[in-house]
Amino acid sequence: MPDIHVITSFLGLQSHRVVRWKRHHKSWIELWLEYDRDTYRCPECGKSFRRYYDRPWVRLRDLDISRHRVYVWVSRYRVRCPQCGVRRVESRIARHHARCTRRFERWLFTLTKSMPVKDVSELARIDWRTVNDAEIQYIVGLLRKRDLNGIADLGIDEVSEKKGHRYLTLVTDTVKRRVIWVGRGRDRAVLKKFFKWFGNKWTRRIRCVVIDMHDPYELEIRKHCPRAALIYDHFHVIKPLIMAIDDIRRRLQSELPPAGRRYLKGSRYLLLRNRENLTAKQHIRLQDLLRLPANETLNAAYILKEDLRVIFRRQAPKQARAELRDWKHRVRESKIPELLKYVQMLDRRRFGILNFFKHRKTNGLSEGFNNVVKTIKKNAYGFHDWQYFRLKILGNCGKLEHGSIDRD
Numbered sequence: 465m466p467d468i469h470v471i472t473s474f475l476g477l478q479s480h481r482v483v484r485w486k487r488h489h490k491s492w493i494e495l496w497l498e499y500d501r502d503t504y505r506c507p508e509c510g511k512s513f514r515r516y517y518d519r520p521w522v523r524l525r526d527l528d529i530s531r532h533r534v535y536v537w538v539s540r541y542r543v544r545c546p547q548c549g550v551r552r553v554e555s556r557i558a559r560h561h562a563r564c565t566r567r568f569e570r571w572l573f574t575l576t577k578s579m580p581v582k583d584v585s586e587l588a589r590i591d592w593r594t595v596n597d598a599e600i601q602y603i604v605g606l607l608r609k610r611d612l613n614g615i616a617d618l619g620i621d622e623v624s625e626k627k628g629h630r631y632l633t634l635v636t637d638t639v640k641r642r643v644i645w646v647g648r649g650r651d652r653a654v655l656k657k658f659f660k661w662f663g664n665k666w667t668r669r670i671r672c673v674v675i676d677m678h679d680p681y682e683l684e685i686r687k688h689c690p691r692a693a694l695i696y697d698h699f700h701v702i703k704p705l706i707m708a709i710d711d712i713r714r715r716l717q718s719e720l721p722p723a724g725r726r727y728l729k730g731s732r733y734l735l736l737r738n739r740e741n742l743t744a745k746q747h748i749r750l751q752d753l754l755r756l757p758a759n760e761t762l763n764a765a766y767i768l769k770e771d772l773r774v775i776f777r778r779q780a781p782k783q784a785r786a787e788l789r790d791w792k793h794r795v796r797e798s799k800i801p802e803l804l805k806y807v808q809m810l811d812r813r814r815f816g817i818l819n820f821f822k823h824r825k826t827n828g829l830s831e832g833f834n835n836v837v838k839t840i841k842k843n844a845y846g847f848h849d850w851q852y853f854r855l856k857i858l859g860n861c862g863k864l865e866h867g868s869i870d871r872d
């Protein structure tokens with residue numbers, strides 16, 4: 465029979481020692497733990513007491529030991545505080561009402577970052593509701609301890625909650641590249657809610673806000689922080705140009721006689737992707753395609769698109785501004801209607817673009833962000849609650865830090 469002190473030491477739970485243990489059917493182990501301290505703190509006023517009021521026992525699931533499921537029995541101490549009444553003492557091992565230990569919850573939370581709840585429940589041999597509850601409570605706990613001090617640069621973007629309709633607005637801290645707030649919808653009202661939550665004191669300190677070119681956002685930001693620099697995210701500035709190229713392609717295709725249309729067949733992908741992401745073979749195909757005399761307009765538009773992307777990568781604001789001026793001039797000379805329309809849009813939104821050259825900020829969401837959201841949506845299949853989706857985004861993309869209380 466192993467020594468009980470040995471079990472206590474490899475269990476590694478601070479201030480608790482094992483007083484009794486039992487192994488069942490070679491598949492699960494029960495451990496009875498005793499609290500090693502002799503003071504009990506009132507959670508409300510912080511006063512310590514030598515004696516507890518009562519201590520009902522609860523059974524909690526803990527991390528497995530060599531494929532054995534482990535259950536620990538611990539006391540939920542209560543104190544009778546003269547000021548606050550009978551109160552539950554905060555436990556380092558588990559949250560109130562939890563059915564598993566904090567470290568077990570943390571393990572479940574880590575798994576749910578990349579696995580559906582159903583799979584986690586099978587792997588952990590635990591009810592899926594417990595997994596779901598642990599995950600939610602764990603994220604909520606981390607959010608409560610999150611430090612939002614000193615945020616001055618924000619990014620605002622949207623993701624679709626369901627395919628094609630219903631959007632969530634995400635607010636990011638562009639310096640730490642983390643999502644700090646998620647709201648439902650993408651109108652002015654949702655940003656109004658954000659500013660209410662963020663508070664006047666911090667709103668006054670905002671220096672720049674990176675947005676896509678979505679007017680409701682812009683109007684609401686102007687209202688709350690009129691002095692902040694509005695910056696258009698360069699990705700969202702380029703996107704309409706890529707769509708314009710697609711319009712040109714479609715127009716040209718419809719103008720061609722049926723026999724000539726084959727030249728443009730399969731060209732959409734080649735034209736719309738960034739040049740550096742094409743394979744060598746695709747590159748040659750694109751070159752051949754653009755070299756055809758029938759595709760002269762398309763070739764001109766394509767070169768303009770790639771050139772604009774280069775301008776947005778320029779580090780020196782002055783150079784970028786000068787090159788953008790030249791670029792617009794070239795577009796006007798090309799007389800391609802789709803591109804002329806795009807330049808009109810750029811002129812209308814000049815300030816946000818020039819601010820991008822000056823501050824060179826993006827919304828802080830990494831390239832892989834959309835994949836993370838896709839995984840969340842896929843794994844959250846069956847959970848139609850948007851609040852759950854919101855918590856998952858904050859849990860996965862909020863860079864929440866595990867505090868000391870969870871490291872037991």
Ligand SMILES: [Zn+2]
Pocket residue numbers: 506507508509510511545546547548549
């Ligand atoms: Zn008290």
